[in-house]
Amino acid sequence: MALPPSLDLDSLRERLLAGDRAALARAITLAESKRADHRAAARDLIDAVLPQTGTAIRVGITGVPGVGKSTTIDNLGANLTAAGHKVAVLAVDPSSSRTGGSILGDKTRMAQLALDPNAFIRPSPSSGTLGGVAAKTRETMLLCEAAGFDVILVETVGVGQSETAVADLTDFFLVLMLPGAGDELQGIKKGILELADMIAVNKADDGEGERRANAAAGEYRAALHILSAPSSSWTPPVVTISGLSNKRLDALWEKVVDHRNKLTATGEIAKKRRAQDVKWMWALVHERLHQRLVGSPEVRKQTAEAEAGVARGESSPAAGAEAIATLIGL
Template sequence: MTDTLDIADTLVAGIEAGERRVLARLITLLESTRTDHRATATAALDRLLPRTGGAVRCGLSGPPGVGKSTFVEALGRRLTGAGQTVAVLAVDASSRRSGGSILGDKTRMPTLARDPHAFIRPSPASATLGGVARGTRDAVLACEAFGFDVVLVETVGVGQSEVAVADVVDTFVLLVAAGAGDELQGIKRGIMELADVVAVTKADGEQVAAADRAVADHRVAVHLLRRRHPGWEPPVLACSAVTGGGIAEVWAAATAHHALLAGDGTLDRRRAEQATAALWAEVRDRLVGDLLDHPAVVAARPDVESRVDAGELTPTGAADELLRAFRGA
């Protein structure tokens, strides 16, 4: 316990002193699956909570190939050029077989990675639902405690990742590629309903006309959807990370949405609801982990699973058996 508190003291002091290597270490501990690492990081973060809450938390997601990293670099450079500090939490794809991840975001954002006013942190998504790594919410808080003005969370665009990122940010920007009809067909209604801003990327060169059509089509789609917040219809804007065109307008829309939430109290309520949801998600994760590690469950699991596979036992009946083993009944 003493070691945990001593390390937590060092982490807190380092964050307060603006030491980036300490921020990186804190996030590493927050993402760790080791109990002692998590305990140390949590002790530090609990003490840093009064320093959090001041950043604009913005999530960015979209299908693979839409140019998320290129967009983030262009946006990040514009923000740092305007005197703001930016943290980028780039949740990377992981292999379910090997557990390895590409973690190449610093390579994909070479200029921003060298910017002294920016901090890029790639995190493996592992098997967490939706691709948002366990600990991403805590990493956002760590970056806020460090003093960053803006925290961008970029996620893999696979299935439920958009839903997951929307649960840890204030404003959600959905990136879609120029091409209109085909892309619109592939975007689920639920994901479109989460978007606070829609940005049509790669609106340059020969793609300008296609981008204009995509903007028109997505505006129609957005207009027909249920609004997340009264008085705010998500704008659909074209942009190009190559030319820089439209990047400022997309960010202006994102900050206008953030200001609207802050102005009527919705921002505080949303963050409180997100924190409570994260609490129970953590409880569920830990309970499942405890169950899977329980000796009686470990012993019973192979037989139970084989009977389910053979059609001799229903999943519900199998769950009952494992839970009885866990409870010692």
């Protein structure tokens, strides 16, 4: 399929590698497009800039709504740009496919970074399966790295399987928790603790907030102690911070860098990224199959008929699956 005449991939690549923000935005739009020619152009572009990617520190950040993710990311990112880094904030929001838009990655929630020339904020892709949304976010991450961003922060909300998807995108997974141990600890999904490279108890403000945060941190340390660490080279620390007052965020980042240095030296970062590449290859295959199912009106019509037949008890689930698979040539 012919590319749009206005799309000069060589020019776009050169502008992207020069750090042109408009070129970065255009490249991301291509990667997120449903048009086959745009997706093909995005693949060619990513392949062309791949040698200029891979040097950034990739950090996943999760936490329940109200934990203070946005404020923490805003102040942490501002600290990093002040220190000479270029910071991209991306999002994987599984709810965006239902609502048509992402709350995560919203510039209005990060007032400092929204105005910072050395920061780039991009909401979650708003359609597709969770695997597809995350895979597109991975392509956005690579494009940001090609444009010179050396810190990538990928945020998600503590819902469904999104934490696993973000952990598979990043080198370091930070879990933000609220102060107040006990009941909160009971509600933590074990899987999140197993993914965590660090837990940060937020809202450790002076006085009562600090006391409650320290108590919660003790509980989380005990919980982590009985789980297997994700790496023999790294024991996940538990720290207390205040994202609002920018308290101990520099110390938090020092631990991220320490993790990076230790696991780079052992080869674990490179090994992890290679395994992630294979996972995202399969995620893109699954997304392509999903698009085959939903992209054609005729296929959608026949899929709906097969589904209705199963729902009415007129055909078995296996027969329905066979009918749908036949539609897309499987």
